[in-house]
Amino acid sequence: MKVGIIMGSKSDLETMKKASSVLDEFKIPYEMIIASAHRTPEAVKSFVERLEEEGAIAFIAGAGAAAHLPGVVASFTTLPVIGIPLNATALKGIDSLLAIVQMPSGMPVATMAVDGAKNAALFVVQIGAAFNKNIKAQYKAYRQDMADKVLADNDALQASLQGE
Structure with missing residues (x-):
């Protein structure tokens, strides 16, 4: 490939x-x-x-x-x-x-x-x-990592808003 x-x-x-x-x-x-x-x-x-x-x-x-x-x-x-x-x-x-x-x-x-x-x-x-199963698994993990980063950013935002 x-x-x-x-x-x-x-x-x-x-x-x-x-x-x-x-x-x-x-x-x-x-x-x-x-x-x-x-x-x-x-x-x-x-x-x-x-x-x-x-x-x-x-x-x-x-x-x-x-x-x-x-x-x-x-x-x-x-x-x-x-x-x-x-x-x-x-x-x-x-x-x-x-x-x-x-x-x-x-x-x-x-x-x-x-x-x-x-x-x-x-x-x-x-x-x-x-x-290609390996690429598919890698891509799923890549997308999950992106989602996890957004959720972590939101958690940090929410924590900072509660601290104000």
Whole structure:
């Protein structure tokens, strides 16, 4: 099982590292590259085809501005593609969000929030959990830990309110 992470520019790296951090946490192997839908389409195609042959389960593609990269990735694979609209222009990522979410019929790309790389990786974790019991157990524990933290924060709030 492997995941492909692709971004169109070096300036996207800090946001995309949020996806790789989650995959590291769940011990899901990935490969990350910089390749442009417009400037290096053959590199995009080669990456997607190679990872699909190597057993990839999904691709995470981050793109700003015109945000064609997730759709181009989807054109080269039948595997799930998760698009991350990136805040790369004066429009604060709204242009990217609209470009990715408006994929043509028959070419779906799951779309996360602007700069939502963490959720993109968690979506991949959910895909992996559908057929891997270990990942499913890890993800359940991850979600329980989040819930426990919220409950602990509320307990602390309630204690502080009673002390006032």
